[in-house]
Amino acid sequence: MIIKSADFVKSATRPANYPPGDFKEVAFAGRSNVGKSSLINVLVNRRGLVRTSSTPGRTQLLNFFDINGEFYLVDLPGYGFAKVPLAVKKQWGPMVRTYLEGRENLRALLLLFDIRRVPQQEEIQLLDWLEELQVPTIPIITKVDKITRSRRERQILPILEATGLPRDAFTLFSALTREGRDEIWERIDAALDDDAQPVFVDEDD
Ligand SMILES: Nc1nc2c(ncn2[C@@H]2O[C@H](COP(=O)(O)OP(=O)(O)O)[C@@H](O)[C@H]2O)c(=O)[nH]1
Numbered sequence: 001m002i003i004k005s006a007d008f009v010k011s012a013t014r015p016a017n018y019p020p021g022d023f024k025e026v027a028f029a030g031r032s033n034v035g036k037s038s039l040i041n042v043l044v045n046r047r048g049l050v051r052t053s054s055t056p057g058r059t060q061l062l063n064f065f066d067i068n069g070e071f072y073l074v075d076l077p078g079y080g081f082a083k084v085p086l087a088v089k090k091q092w093g094p095m096v097r098t099y100l101e102g103r104e105n106l107r108a109l110l111l112l113f114d115i116r117r118v119p120q121q122e123e124i125q126l127l128d129w130l131e132e133l134q135v136p137t138i139p140i141i142t143k144v145d146k147i148t149r150s151r152r153e154r155q156i157l158p159i160l161e162a163t164g165l166p167r168d169a170f171t172l173f174s175a176l177t178r179e180g181r182d183e184i185w186e187r188i189d190a191a192l193d194d195d196a197q198p199v200f201v202d203e204d205d
């Protein structure tokens with residue numbers, strides 16, 4: 001993927017405020033601090049397009065970025081940060097669910113897992129929704145530079161176990177070394193290129 005332009009378009013909390021679904025898009029989801037913003041910045045070669053931080057935003061927003069005037073990348077609100085007020089935490093599920101259900105130009109969701117953490121209920125919830133709504137899922141394991149190569153495969157076993165996904169579903173990524181960047185672009189490209197709509201068979205018909 002050659003990045004000619006990468007521009008912030010807008011933030012939104014609800015469908016009325018999303019940009020028009022005129023481009024295809026892929027979205028990114030994961031726990032606060034998992035490395036979502038860092039991944040997007042590495043993908044588009046822009047250090048500061050998406051703000052990275054160890055402190056979470058208090059407002060939960062979907063952030064839309066226009067890439068090459070051809071497609072959108074969407075940074076979904078993070079979850080799981082202890083210091084976020086309960087009222088804000090409660091918005092996450094409905095906000096993300098509403099987006100996944102209604103966004104017809106969505107082609108895939110990249111779901112990020114920190115190599116050092118065991119997936120929690122939000123990740124499992126997301127995987128359930130993605131399956132139910134038939135959104136293609138691209139699972140990514142982030143921050144792999146934090147673990148020596150020889151320990152990696154053992155380290156990710158709890159992630160495989162909790163998600164029930166096979167090892168080869170996952171791409172390993174490091175924002176520090178950029179390992180995995182090309183493979184992730186290939187997977188995004190494939191998702192954006194795939195014009196075949198899933199065929200739903202209604203068993204009641
Ligand atoms: N070592 C290492 N640190 C990372 C990596 N990705 C993100 N970080 C750091 O983890 C923290 C959270 O990253 P950020 O991208 O803001 O996470 P987000 O909350 O998911 O958007 C920041 O301090 C990043 O510098 C990575 O691949 N390797």
Ligand SMILES: [Mg+2]
Binds near residue numbers: 051
């Ligand atoms: Mg972020």
